[in-house]
Amino acid sequence: MSDLNAPIGLAALEQRLRQDLEWLELPANPWVKPRLSDGQATLDVAIIGGGMAGLALSAELRNLGVSASIFDQAPAGFEGPWATTARMETLRSPKQLTGPALGLPALTFQAWFKAQFGQAQWAALDKIPRLQWADYLRWYRQVLNLDVHNDTRVSRVQPRADGLVELDLVQDGQTRTVLARHVVLATGRDGLGGPWVPEFAKDLPYELWAHSADGLQDEWFVGKRVGVIGGGASAMDSAATALEAGAARVDLLVRRADLPRVNKGKGAGNPGMTHGYWRLPDAWKWRIRRYLNAQQVPPPRGSTQRVSRAANSRFLLNSPIVSASLDPAGAIVLNTPNARLEYDFLVFATGFRTDFALRPEFASFARHIQTWSARFTPPADEFDAELAELPDLGTCFEFQEKTPGACPGIGKIHCFNYPAALSYGAVSGDIPAISEGAKRLAHGLTGQLFNEDIEQHFIAMQNYAEPELLGDEWVVAQPTREELRG
Known part of the structure; x- marks a missing residue:
């Protein structure tokens, strides 16, 4: 008798996925009308970024019959932070979340894991190991045969008045220009900027500090006294990395008098928030996001214990940095109120932050983007400088002009990354709602592509001539004589 809990293998899972797609009649046949500009073909949708968000959006667009090309500067399989800069042992998200599966059970991480390791190992699994998540995303891309162009850096994004967007792509030292009808920035947590550090960091020699997103290397820490500035998840991961690399001592310097204990975002983590947030009035969006910013997300319990287990670690709470300098021996001196x-080395x-x-x-378009500060004034006690600089997005995640007419075509560039959170909620990068975000944007893009070519679609409808009746389905009858006289 076969063991129903035994692994079925990836080949069997992939066959089931193919069957599911066939039963759902997915993907739809391509239907977008080709467009040329001076003889050059244009892409329907270009996606910058091949991480989870870019893959999910590309997959949903394909399901809807729209072609999308993804461009990512990383080598194949190293898109996003998972196998490069991230240092957590496991993901924070519960293992059973469906993530980018787009409503397809066979496309979930759970299905992928069980197919290889079985039910017993799934039951024993606590959280998803970071590198295993990277492997799952590699499989996701492969099994769906998504169009990803790796080792390709986008060096210029230029909206045009004719409604197209130019992209300069650099690969192997060569630059080529492509045109796209829509461009999506699926550029992750630092989507419109990059890592932020306090001003005093810039006065210190760069070789003495790093940001937690820099891809921490063990040799930076061996035998050193290390200070980690911050108290969130990345701070715990950085501290643990330094400790495990052989740091002499690691201090966590936290401004707060206590670490946050409760993840307030979970308090409304339901479909109502996912589908209702973006419909809220501006005042409510601001109030929610500002509250979450102020409360902050606690670091994961396991990540925190990973640090506290080390005898040479210290949690220095209520320790904002007042000043920083170098002593004559070259050590970094940090002064706190206490x-x-x-x-010898700092990790920030x-x-x-958003920083163009x-x-x-x-x-070419950054200065023309309308931000929330240009349109919305919060109550004085709810001001948040970080939120104020986020883009005020339109109904399809698109950028809007600060000054009408100053940057034609900017609305063809769509922001599907973390800075979209104030306008749309956590649907553009976080695992719990990434499928809903990808579907929402894909549906919007699909509708726009159709509407932009409505004349062509109407002509095609008029020219459609595949008969459903052939004329031999009936015999023409004549009225009887009585009916004719009647």
């Missing part, structure tokens, strides 16, 4: 601390686990100066590829 102490004078010396370190201080998050990301860090993204020269967006220079």
Whole structure:
């Protein structure tokens, strides 16, 4: 008798996925009308970024019969942070979340895991190991045969008045230009900027510090006194990395008097928030996001214990940095309200900010983007400088002009990354709602592509001539004589 809990293997899972897609009549046949510009073909949708968000959007567009090309500067299989800069042992998200599966059970991480390792190992699994998640996303891309162009850096994004967007693509030192009808920025957590550090960091020699997103290397920490600035998940991961690399001592310097204990975002983590948030009035969107920013997300319990288990780690709470300098021996001196601390190396686990100066590829349109600060004034006690600089997006995640007419075509560029959170909620990068976000944007793009070519679609409808009746399905009858006289 066969064991129903035994692994079925990836080949069997992939066959089931093919069957599911066939039963659902997916993907739809391509239907978008080809468009040329001066003899050059245009892409329907170009997606910048081949991480989870870019893959999910591309897959949903394909299901709807729309072709999408993904461009990512990383080598194949190393898109996103999972196998490069991330240092957590496991994901925070519960293992059973469906993630980018788009409503297809056979496309979930759970199905992928069980197909290889079986039910017993699934039951024993606590959280998803980070590198295993990277492997799952590699399989996701492969099994759906998505069009991803790796080792390709987008050096310029230029909206045009004719409604097309030019992209300069750099590969192997060569630059080529492609045209797209719509461009989606699926560029992740630092989507419109990059890592943020406090001003005093810039006065310190760069070889003495790093940001937590820099891809921490063990040799940076061996035998050193390390200070980690921050108290969130990335701070715990950075501290643990330094400790496990052989740091002499690692201190976590946290401004707060206590670490946050409750993830308030889970308090409304339901379909109502996912589908209702983006319909809320501006005041409510601001109020929710500002509250979440203020409360902050606690670091995962396991990540925190990974640090506290080490005898040479310290949690220094209520320790904002007042000043920083170098002593004559070259050590970093940090002054807090309570102490004078010396370190050999610092890690800033201080998050990301919108900063277009860090993204020269967006220079042609960045200054024209309408931000929330240009349109919405919050109550004085709810001001948040970080939120104020986020883009005020339209109904299809598109950028809007700060000054009407100043940057034609900017609405063909869509923001599907973390900075979209104020306009749309957590649907453009977080695992719990990424499928819903990908579907929402894909449906919007599909509708726009159809509407843009409505004349051609109407002509095609008029020219459609495949008969359903052939004329031999009936015999023409004549009225009887009585009926004719009647």
